[in-house]
Amino acid sequence: EETGKSGYEHYMLKEIHEQPRALRQCLRGRVNEMEGRVSLDVDFDPERVQFVACGTSYHAALCGAHLLQRSGIPAQAFLASEYATSPPPIGEDLVVGVTQSGETADTLSALREARRRGARTLAVTNVVGSTVSRECDQTLYVRAGPEIGVAATKTFAAQVVALTMLALTTDGEQRDAIAALRDLPGNVQAVLDSSTAREVAEEYVDSEAFFFIGRGLCYPVALEGALKFKEITYEHAEGFAAGELKHGPLALVTEDTPVFAVVTGDGELARKTIGNVKEVEARDAPVIAVTDGQSDVERYADHVLRIPTSEPRTAAVLANVQLQLVAYHTAAMLGRSIDKPRNLAKSVTVE
Ligand code: G6P
Numbered sequence: 001e002e003t004g005k006s007g008y009e010h011y012m013l014k015e016i017h018e019q020p021r022a023l024r025q026c027l028r029g030r031v032n033e034m035e036g037r038v039s040l041d042v043d044f045d046p047e048r049v050q051f052v053a054c055g056t057s058y059h060a061a062l063c064g065a066h067l068l069q070r071s072g073i074p075a076q077a078f079l080a081s082e083y084a085t086s087p088p089p090i091g092e093d094l095v096v097g098v099t100q101s102g103e104t105a106d107t108l109s110a111l112r113e114a115r116r117r118g119a120r121t122l123a124v125t126n127v128v129g130s131t132v133s134r135e136c137d138q139t140l141y142v143r144a145g146p147e148i149g150v151a152a153t154k155t156f157a158a159q160v161v162a163l164t165m166l167a168l169t170t171d172g173e174q175r176d177a178i179a180a181l182r183d184l185p186g187n188v189q190a191v192l193d194s195s196t197a198r199e200v201a202e203e204y205v206d207s208e209a210f211f212f213i214g215r216g217l218c219y220p221v222a223l224e225g226a227l228k229f230k231e232i233t234y235e236h237a238e239g240f241a242a243g244e245l246k247h248g249p250l251a252l253v254t255e256d257t258p259v260f261a262v263v264t265g266d267g268e269l270a271r272k273t274i275g276n277v278k279e280v281e282a283r284d285a286p287v288i289a290v291t292d293g294q295s296d297v298e299r300y301a302d303h304v305l306r307i308p309t310s311e312p313r314t315a316a317v318l319a320n321v322q323l324q325l326v327a328y329h330t331a332a333m334l335g336r337s338i339d340k341p342r343n344l345a346k347s348v349t350v351e
Contacts, residue, residue: 064096067166126155292318
């Protein structure tokens with residue numbers, strides 16, 4: 001068991017540190033820098049896309065839907081467990097199941113429902129030969145390597161990169177995005193080497209609750225930051241779309257509720273999230289900015305978790321690494337069962 005952890009105290013920490021390698025594997029042979037093109041061995045030319053997924057994979061699916069919409073393809077992500085309760089019209093839609101294990105009962109059953117209604121299906125999974133890959137028409141493997149920790153880390157990063165590549169296949173030449181993907185493993189390594197997440201964890205470990213906010217692609221990152229945090233620390237953590245704060249969650253914000261604000265770039269989204277940061281600051285909540293330093297969010301933050309400057313698609317993955325580390329170090333300080341959190345299973349094979 002100890003050798004399996006390669007000297008790390010937990011599988012989760014080992015897997016967080018394996019992300020550069022997982023992403024290199026995910027990208028290998030699929031991006032052609034000379035031609036400025038992505039090529040995957042799946043046929044992907046859909047009219048519209050419906051994603052179905054659970055847990056962390058649902059957050060990757062939200063990223064996937066966002067990325068496809070940006071490429072001009074209507075796309076929506078559904079929680080697999082809700083899909084059958086109000087099934088959307090299928091039409092010509094491609095239904096994409098995102099599942100690390102390929103065995104999650106809710107996701108399999110949503111895909112079966114879609115197939116029963118005539119949909120074509122694509123699996124995005126980490127496990128070769130998994131049930132989902134056998135049942136779907138096509139499979140895109142994320143190639144993150146085996147993940148032991150119950151909390152998904154490197155597989156989320158690889159799912160987002162795989163879905164980024166999928167969206168890029170519909171986009172023609174994409175040199176900037178391809179360069180950003182090429183640099184991503186090295187940039188993840190830079191985050192791992194320089195992160196001050198442990199200090200942030202030390203400072204706020206005794207807080208009452210932990211909130212995470214973001215917009216655009218940073219919104220699923222906020223959701224995933226909160227999910228990771230609650231899974232392994234057992235503390236109250238919630239992720240919100242930054243713009244929704246004022247519609248309710250702001251009532252929860254006090255000086256005892258640190259707010260992690262994921263702010264990348266320096267455009268309109270960053271400017272608006274900074275507006276939300278000012279709102280929480282006015283309620284005396286500590287603000288931790290997860291940022292590439294392009295905007296002036298740092299002026300309003302008590303702590304900064306820096307990520308290298310890249311483009312928005314890859315920035316989301318980098319920001320998520322910082323939040324993984326904050327969750328990990330907080331859980332370690334609280335003495336939690338990090339690799340096998342109470343009540344949770346790596347793969348849930350019942351509905
Ligand atoms: C379980 C795990 C989560 C995971 C979810 C979906 O709840 O604890 O970490 O995100 O299942 O798993 P899948 O294998 O479908 O990605």
